[in-house]
Amino acid sequence: MKRLLPFVLAALLLPLLASAADVASYTLTLKDHRYQPSELRIPANVRIKLELINQDPSPEEFESDDFPAEKIVMPNSRTSLFIGPFKPGRYRFYGDFHQPTAQGTLVVE
Amino acid sequence: MWAVALLVFREVLEAALIVSVVAAATRGVPRRGWFVGGGIALGIFGAVLVALSADLLAAAFSGVGQELFNAGVLLAAVLMIGWHVLWMSSHGRELGRQMQVLGNAVHSGASSLGLLLAVVALAVLREGSEVVLFLYGMRAGGAEHLWAGLSIGVVAGAALGFALYAGLLRIPVRHFFGATNAMLVLLAAGLASTAARYLIQANLLPAWGHQLWDSSWLLGNGSLLGQTAHILVGYDAQPAGMQLVFYASTLAALWAGARLIRPMEAVRQPR
Numbered sequence: 001m002k003r004l005l006p007f008v009l010a011a012l013l014l015p016l017l018a019s020a021a022d023v024a025s026y027t028l029t030l031k032d033h034r035y036q037p038s039e040l041r042i043p044a045n046v047r048i049k050l051e052l053i054n055q056d057p058s059p060e061e062f063e064s065d066d067f068p069a070e071k072i073v074m075p076n077s078r079t080s081l082f083i084g085p086f087k088p089g090r091y092r093f094y095g096d097f098h099q100p101t102a103q104g105t106l107v108v109e
Numbered sequence: 110m111w112a113v114a115l116l117v118f119r120e121v122l123e124a125a126l127i128v129s130v131v132a133a134a135t136r137g138v139p140r141r142g143w144f145v146g147g148g149i150a151l152g153i154f155g156a157v158l159v160a161l162s163a164d165l166l167a168a169a170f171s172g173v174g175q176e177l178f179n180a181g182v183l184l185a186a187v188l189m190i191g192w193h194v195l196w197m198s199s200h201g202r203e204l205g206r207q208m209q210v211l212g213n214a215v216h217s218g219a220s221s222l223g224l225l226l227a228v229v230a231l232a233v234l235r236e237g238s239e240v241v242l243f244l245y246g247m248r249a250g251g252a253e254h255l256w257a258g259l260s261i262g263v264v265a266g267a268a269l270g271f272a273l274y275a276g277l278l279r280i281p282v283r284h285f286f287g288a289t290n291a292m293l294v295l296l297a298a299g300l301a302s303t304a305a306r307y308l309i310q311a312n313l314l315p316a317w318g319h320q321l322w323d324s325s326w327l328l329g330n331g332s333l334l335g336q337t338a339h340i341l342v343g344y345d346a347q348p349a350g351m352q353l354v355f356y357a358s359t360l361a362a363l364w365a366g367a368r369l370i371r372p373m374e375a376v377r378q379p380r
Contacts, residue, residue: 033250047319057249057250058245058246058247058249058250059163059242059243059245059246060246061239061242061243065325065329065330065331066325067347068306068309068310068345068347068349069310070307070310071175071176071310072163072167072175072239072242073167074163074164074167075246075249077164077167079167079172079175080172081176081310081311082309082310082311082312083310084319085319096116096243097116097242097243097246097247098246099112099116100112
């Protein structure tokens, strides 16, 4: 078991090193509780880093029922999370705290 | 008002389901009401603290503080539930026997009651902190009927929790602790799987297959039933491989632990 440990660690950590370096980044901005752009185009079959910028004075939670994502972004600040890879198609996301307006779509091509 | 009520309801429901299972699992234990009530109060207090320090949390660990915090809270709850389940598997039969003889008066030690208090507190803290942040934002935005929405959400969520609790109490005494223990095991496995999901989102864990299957067409994560199944048995419409590993490991660890404990008990107390 002990001899296996370095391999297990390597298996766990390698994807981190690989993905942290060469992941493309895309940005969504929240203003007046709306996502800009409301349609974000991203490539298929890759993992991406999503930068969230909140220009509103209240917190928001980026969330989706179509793909795993759940992240709170505080007022007038920014954060990021990793999503994907996706097959081509359209995936809806929303802002959990302002659902009537904060709606958007990922367009995966 | 209804938007507020709906969000609050969903968060309260998640916590209420966990509290209900814990409350049922500690049925007949003296002073249990105080422990569950105390856990809820402690959780609300913690939720406000977490919401107040959300800025710090968001900036911590180069932006993944939120995911680490959520995963940490979930895994702590998994450990505590696991400990209780193993404790019950060594004492559960005695408890079951005593309940049949003495009705509800179980006078045996409740050594793991404190742990379950912590589980209740953690569940309330995690869901509650989101409610606090949401209400803070709504208030800043000048939303109307905030308190009405909050009240409706809390009452509706708690009512479903009570319904589950009442349903669980109808399980025959002979099978009662077996059933609630099984529910606690599934609950713990689901929480472990959710913890893995947060760590994958932060890129702290590899996914080992980002989407093993997609059963959204059957039961979506966003639906009420899907959300309930998510808490109670760890349902996820699009699970990653790593989530399954966490889920199965929790199940396997608790099953193996219970098997190891039982023979020791049998040796200690020959019948």
